[in-house]
Amino acid sequence: MDLDRIRAARHAIDPLFLDTPFYECGPLGRRLGCAVSLKLETANPVRSFKARGTELVTSLLAGGGGDAVVCASAGNLGQALAWSARRRGIRATVVAARGAPAAKLDGIRALGAELQLVDGDIEDARERAVRLAAQRGVRLVEDSLDIETCEGAATIGLELAAGPPIDAVLVALGGGAMATGIGYVMKALRPEVEVICVQPAGAPAMTRSWHARQVVTTDTIDTIADGVAGRHPIPEVLDDLLAVADDAVLVEEASIRAGMRHLLDLAGQVVEPSAALGVAAVREDRARFAGRHVVTVVCGSNVDPAAYRGWVGH
Template identity: 75%
Template sequence: MPGTRLDLDRIRAARRVIDPVFLDSPLYRCEPLERELGCRVSIKLETANPVRSFKGRGTELVVTGLAGRGERAAVCASAGNLGQALARSGRGRGIDVTVVASRFAPAAKLERIRALGAHLELVDGDFELARERAVALARERGVRLVEDSLDVETCEGAATIGLELVDAGPFDAVLIALGGGALATGVGHVLKTLAPGTEVIAIQPAGAPAMARSWRERRVVTTESADTIADGVAGRFPIPEVLDDLLLVADDAVLVREASIVAGMRLFLEHAGLVVEPSAALGLAAVLEDPARFAGQHVVTIVCGSNVDLPAYHRWLGLGD
């Protein structure tokens, strides 16, 4: 795809570097969901791995590069999933990892970051404040700052999902959660290069719309706050380089309501037997809000994470203890 920062040869080569536990994730038709949504639905399950999200594909590339250069430490800011993935990848290659996160992040994500051996520093604010602190720490220590979506390795790791979708296709549309943009730009790059007829649809919560608004206006749009249960995609300051890539590979950027996100989570539980975090339900939320658009199509929704705080999950879905 001319103009993006990504390279198809590097993406193909990434499959030789990434731990196989993250590759070739399950992809299957889900007929019970199809009956509810009025279109053919395939699930790309990026939660069947040790960190329960797609992030390990990118962090494997990051730490391989660090180890190859003799570097022994890295710092990142994380809403939870990147931190887990970087901790696991770093542990396997002798990289000392520090993760900065909001103390208001889901407790389950914070506990797993610690369990995977990373140093965890908490800030009294949102992800953007955690990012500021991570930048300062990396500068003070003279170590690598891993920035999700800005670091092309995180995008090209995610892009290996696109290779797997192309091999299994064709599909009419792929529904992708949009946060910082690594997943959407990575998968989108591969699809627009190898399967240009597939529609690439990025989805973001209406309560955290910065990147989707930026895509629509073709310029960086920031927001003063983010108000959504989908903490994994709740950024407020889009990265210009990532937006440039997204403008080249996404066919649409859709905003969905919180009620639709919860409804999507419920559909996954009741009709697919899957417990997913809110960000992973954005694809189904988009179909629920505009069923006529997808009627008769074969769509793939990427289930990007399942690291949920169970008390909050029960509360959102109205489940008993």
């Protein structure tokens, strides 16, 4: 990645997705025993950070790179790509697992993308997307591997770096685009800030890979945090992550649910499980963060209402 390109990326991204709310949440901090600030990447038309990257991808396509695009998605990338493609007259096809949250699948359809469903999980969707893009001869967007998805997410880091002093930033870790993007900017502009990646214990592949310093795959996924539930880390992304992340930790499902409840009760935020990973990490290791100022990136709020009520107990 490159700081000049990341700064230039802001000009290609619709301002609707930039300068999202960033504030210290006193009630949440008092509950967790440290100062906690929230970066709300949910306050936009697709309710996740993913459009920062899809805006870059589709701006290049609209500039002569093609009129169609395909991606695999757990839901949020698909909605973001559909939104960005529709406003530029580009045909988008999204491949998703049949069991993905209905709210995310409905959102993809509503934004005008062609939606193809496959049995299995996100890794099976990726295999179908690769074949489909090759058959049609169109651009395949591979989240975290395509540099635009990382540089789009890195613009979050620019906004954090321009803010008040912080001690650590907690980033949900899935494919790695957000973690590598934010991590790169923080290490370039605010190297004193600890970059901590957080992943569910039920989907630990990238975290295990970070600790082993080589790709570790898993056979199964068992987590409610569908947005970060991959099994096969991308080697190039792992290399980038190793260069910018200070730590990678795993959290339990009970802590994720508790984090969602804290964000609802203390911050008034309805979030999907992936967005609660940072709060979960603080809950599980309060001594590590005591007295410090931490930022957690609230990365998505596309959640099925019935499932959400079950998880938070409201």
